[in-house]
Amino acid sequence: MNKRKFLARATAGLTTLAAASLLSFTALAADTIKIGTVAPKTGPLAGGSLVSQWPNVDLWVHEVNERGGLKMKEGQKKIELIAYDDKTNPTEHIKAVQRLATQDKVDFIIAPYGTGFNIAAAPIYSKYGYPQIAVTSVTDQIGELTERFPSLFFTLGDTTSFVAGLKDVLVKLKDSGEINNKIAMVNVADAFGIELADVARPLLQEAGFELVYDKSYPLGTPDLSPIIKGAKATEADSFIAWSYPPDTFGLTEQAVIENYDVKVFYTAVATAFPAYAGKFGSKIENVLGAGGVNPDTDEMKAYRARHEEVTGKAPDYWASANTYASLQILEAAIEGVGEVDREAVTNYIKSNTFDTIMGPINFDDQNSNRFWTVGQWQEGVFRGVVSSNIEGAVDVKLKDGWN
Amino acid sequence: MTGQGFKSLTLIGVLVIAAAFVPFVTNGYWLSIAVTAMMYIALATAWTLFSGPTHYISLATGAFFGIGGYLVATGMSDFDISFWVMAAIAPIVAVVLAALIGAATLRLSGIYFVIFTLGLAEMIRGLVSWVQNNFLGSRGLYVLTDFTEEHIYWMLLGIAATVYVIGWLIDRSKLGFAMKIIGNDEGVAKHLGINTARAKVILFMITGFFSALVGVIVAPRYSYIEPNLVFSPEISFMVVIMALLGGTQRLWGPIIGVIPFILIWETITVSFPNATTLYLGLSFLAIVYFLPNGVVGLIESLTKRGRAS
Missing domain, CATH: 3.40.50.2300 (Response regulator)
Known part of the structure; x- marks a missing residue:
């Protein structure tokens, strides 16, 4: 390429660029x-x-x-x-x-x-x-x-208040004799999931719980049935998953298939999404999750x-x-x-x-x-059950089957 | 040839000095584009060091880059080690890894190597998550330093210049000569008594070292490191596209590829924010189809034709 041609092309290129950057300046009212x-x-x-x-x-x-x-x-x-x-x-x-x-x-x-x-x-x-x-x-x-x-x-x-919120729910249920002190806990092996599980282990143990099942699964695991089957084989009344959106859906689906009979079922991120209720309908009645609102x-x-x-x-x-x-x-x-x-x-x-x-x-x-730190699906609405300084928390209900 | 070589080295020297003044002329948006461009120039030049002469398309950049970024973050966050100590350790880890990968795959023909590097970043991300999950725990990895964009820019410029000089020296060494023969015909190289595997592994290690160093320098810019973000396969592909656009027969090819690519990419991002991946794919096709030897190849064939007529 000779010099003049190169210059011509460079000029053309720069003009295009200038025109493009001008486009990004929309009306300067x-x-x-x-x-x-x-x-x-x-x-x-x-x-x-x-x-x-x-x-x-x-x-x-x-x-x-x-x-x-x-x-x-x-x-x-x-x-x-x-x-x-x-x-x-x-x-x-x-x-x-x-x-x-x-x-x-x-x-x-x-x-x-x-x-x-x-x-x-x-x-x-x-x-x-x-x-x-x-x-x-x-x-x-x-x-x-x-x-x-x-x-x-x-x-x-x-992070700590999220775990502490759920711990408070469990302690209250345990003290009133509604659940036993055994917990099955799983987490997605990725940043936020690892962090939450890490905070949860000592907090739950200090509160007198025993982690009878403590497993993790890699991000993007397509088949989560071994996780649910493993948890189901334990005596635990409570199941906690520090999960991301895809596995929140996957774990719930497996729990439905296995008819996993627990009193507390918690999944973390995306449990509060409308799509979650859209997919599972009434089956997720009394599922706990991260977040919550006072819809009233x-x-x-x-x-x-x-x-x-x-x-x-x-x-x-x-x-x-x-x-x-x-x-x-x-x-x-x-x-x-x-x-x-x-x-x-x-x-x-x-x-x-x-x-x-x-x-x-x-x-x-x-x-x-x-x-809000913890919410629960109750009659098609995900209501806050534990909050930091917000009124309107409702009482936690025990999970009763997947219907 | 020697005269030509020194001429290009001098030209690059002038360019480096000119580039060093960029932060004095601009800051903000254009500086952030310059930092991104400099990051890709360093990565693409390091990539060309190995893939240029051997013609092996390496998709390992993301893995090395991730090792640099991740080790700095975990060192500073989990073990309270200073940035500079981690900056020294991380590239060495990458070199050891490159040696292992090279020893395992570079004895075989190229295709095994390409397929292996394709999954490498993902494999290391999985390994890192496993270690975090079972031994370290994760508290969110923060890289909080007092570096500004200017500092990061100058450090990246320093790396890019160093890679170039090392490449220039290799080109004039026995190793460089061996690489040229290997690139043309590996069988011939073996018959000449060249230890082809060793030569390839050494070059791959140098590439790994500098790619990890770029990851180290960029980590403070991200501030918060998640394995997902630094071990992204996208970076490996971007580097390959930019290097191919520039042309891999010359070490300065990637520089010519990166700058227009970044500017075009930016224009696409601003004008068609919802279709950038589509354009990335189209540009990949266009480059391979219309510019098989990159811009450098185009320039050289045009000058040759110009001289002939």
């Missing part, structure tokens, strides 16, 4: 407020984020704009949403958040989906001063992380109805509500300050109490202690 968001639409975490994250972002933007926009000092401003897919890949995520901050120059960013992504993105939020109200991020390092990143907030609790408050009823109406699907019974609440907090803080001053908004979040669909939420050292 002064009366809108730009809000960015990055979360998986493809890849391993997409299944969860398309249930708990994206519909709530859409719902919130829809509602605010329907009201005429965010109330700022200079009048109402509609939200212009700029959304990117991170493909469940940290490198893509970091690039996308940088793009939002320095190219799209968005005014605020909605926190990412998933523990790893919230932590990987935290340095960027913190560098540009964006408040980051993390929801789907469960860690035992909240103290260290909030100290490091002064604009990072947590709302869904830490007026705010929650209204939220669930609007969610179905606007997005066409039901919210889950756990992180959906927290995600929407986090957006309400962001909204109230922006309106409270009345202008695009990110530092002021961050400080506003730190020092105020917010009315949300989950009731009043405030932050103590950037951490909200208002969340």
